Amino acid sequence: MSSTGSGYSATDIITFIGIPLAVLGVLPILYNTVATLAALSKIKRMLRHGRLTALTRSDVVNRVIEVELPRYAVTPCDRFEETELYWRPSRQPSSIPGGSWTTFNWQTRAIGAKTQRVEYADQLRQPQVDVAFDKLIAYLLDLGAIPDAHGWKLLRSTGLWTPTGCSLLKSPDGQHEALTIAPLDDSDGHLSLKANWSSHWTTRDFSSLPPYWVRLLPPPQPEPSEITRGVGPEETPSSAQGEAEEGDIEKGKEKRHSSLHKESLDSIQKQAENNSRATITCQISVEGLISAKSQEDEAVGSPINLQNLYIEHLRIRPGKTDGIWFSSVATAYGTTSQTVLWNYKIPDEILNFARRDSLPCGILVLLGVVDASQTPEWATNYNGQEEARDLFFRRSADQRAAIMAESKMTPPQREIAARDRMQREMNQRLQDMRDHSRLENQRRETRTSEALQSPKWDTKLVAEHNLHWLKRNQELAIASGVNITSDTTLRDVVGSLLHRMILDGQFASSICKMLDLWKSWADNGGMRRSDLEALREDQVVFALASLLVALVKDTSTAHEGTLSLDLQECLQMWKIVRLG
Template identity: 35%
Template structure:
């Protein structure tokens, strides 16, 4: 004890014990905070229906709460059998990593994940594993549409794609993001995504076509021709039999003065034109040979990269009838899919699982049809295209030749008058034989000049300036309207949809259109058109017009980058499974 009366015990009592208490306070704080955080987390788990499936425990000394939550693998419900497929989950979990709970799923617990939390805000639900293709198909079925920019970015830089990059957007006309790239929960090399859905985005239901199915409705006769008559009531000129039937022989014309618009090659296609039949009427007549029950549409989907069959419908309900598409040929089948994919925005469902081949996209962008050929086919006039043909030869005698012939004839007649009768008769006979021989030689020369001009005109037409495919399609559409093959007011898209329907109803016609498109692509790629190809177009002018419509819609689709499925399909191949959080 010192002189002031303070002992060591007093020092320990009044100074040491408070310091010891102060040293224990952080531990007490962590202890109390851990208990409070654990209680808060348990309340949160209970509120979201996760308490029974989770395990919570606290490390009181460290102030950390450990939560074991189930990790799930999810798959979409059965579209046709389970009505919950189209409904939102009424018990959605509003925690980090639980965006997938907005929908109803088939859920399989595949393990547990430990989450360590110091604060309630750090609680995070494990991401769910799902097949990437199943996820995309489900969201497309709900009405989402791909974002081309997002898919291109994901394809280019993969897992380094910035967080928040949109992959799927709401139905057209609505704002927001359906599916976007999320921050990964762990570094295991899997792509992490986040999903969102709002009730106002639900525009589809069980009545809608499943993903990757397309419905094509039969073109009707609602549009009226120029004379006010309905297309379906248009009288038929001849019976349509065989697309590959031989056409009538073209008779050799008599010697006459010719011009650019009065030539053999310009008149030959008129035989096919006179036999043209209304496209809508062709479809209606061919349908009688293909189906036996009433129907007004058909649906189809891709089997690999082909359409194997179509299913007929009446008022969007299956009739049970199936029509095979195999006999139309590979080329026709491919172009059918390309045109349907390009027109898919006008159809009820889009072919997101198909990419137009590079050789077709390159072909539709090339100028390939010479302007002179369009004139020879009678689809365009010379005034509508740049000058391309040399002037026609004159087949009449010139004034000098006629004057010389008349002068010589008068001179010979005077000589005959001065001759004795017998000699005059012989001279007259010789003069008439020479005149007949000269007339015959002139006729032969005119015919040769005409043939040479026709051959030269064909060559000049083939070598003339080439037109844009869109220009060709517009000209062929105007021609079909003028010939009453399609109703007035038809657009190129209307024509293309009707042609697709015709290709299903008439495999022979589809094969012919496919053959024309194949040859068209060949001459576009290898040096230009040849005479045999021009003759094919002359004999099948209407089928060429149908083919031009298909080329045009694919051209517009590629020019507008509306076929956004290329990058998406590549990404689906790269990532089989993703994590949805």
């Protein structure tokens, strides 16, 4: 082994230099290992705090941590079944960015997973959840949030270009932001939102009417005398039942079957009577009526004793307009009260029909709803009394002339002439009656034609006159199942009609058929004689239908560009959004 003049060999020099270099080369690996393990520990602690299940993998050499988190689709808890979870925020919300949705309790469904590669713990992002936009807004509004008109107007006009942090909903005091626009990092082209809520912000409870719901009060009950008039005496058990022979088994079975059948019918009738006196709340979504529940008045503020009602006859279906008419009128009924329905949009053709002047005023005169003096001049005036007087004078003059001529005749000739005169006068009277009848028919046809061509009135004016007519003819309204008193308002009647339409499918069908008929002649150039005959056959139904149209007209005259329209457009533009 050779040595240098310094006394160190080449091996020693290599050792002195190589070992420190080797140590320096290992230090980054050690640092990466320590830093990765520390970041992984912090990430797991964040996941445990947020009660999140995730798969974690780490590469200590490259200082990379892989976190696989599930992605969820969520929907708010059931307001009627999960009352405590619905009104209470989550006790342990996640603090990870993108997890603002964990502020609330949800019904969740896993729809996939997302893998993230991070280096530091603060780079971790919780996947946003998919949620129906209308359900999210309804939930926050139900808790007490208030819409920000500027935010919704900006979202409607700019869409995904809306600035991050723009407020859509605020806390009840208006000082904090409850729902804002979030960055589009994890949105995949969806609208991205961020939620914020505090337990003391909740200002509503179960007794409050939820958004998109309408409360329909029961119609006033008729007088007790009218109720008892249609109720027959109760059937009493036959005395022969107690005297039946013990061996007559078949007869006993028939009686038991009849008794059970009678009890079943009594139970159904009792339930129907209870529903007719109960308050009904119905939910209106973008697709129309989706739920209706009845509840006794004394239990309106309680989540118990709720009963789902049959609503299949009022669902929106292809080829049928019953559901569209009901949802449109119910939306108008809710929009004009303190409860604002923002998600269902009344079809434009119905709004245009409600705005249009479509009913000739002369038709209301023919139906006896208004007096001719209340309408503009539209009919030809005939002086029937003058014509009858002229005819009477002419016939009297002819008779006097014939009698004078008979007085100059011999008795045999006078008798023959008088007999001929009497026969001639009888024929003239018959002919005059036929002429009068034909003239009256012609004038009636002319009057009908003129009525069909008379000036058209708007639906609001038609409804006002029909309401007065119903109040004057209360017996006709009660016979049709509608109790209208002298102090009943148009809104009260419409609420009662919607209440009955849910419970009585046949009544709902008759109302909607009349509305279809009315809209048909309004869209096709005017009313025809067949339409007039249909109104005469069901005049009460027509009067009630006009009240529904008038309420829709009130809604159609709302200010354009209002908060409700902005919200409505946005909810239709984005069905599913990302929340996080």
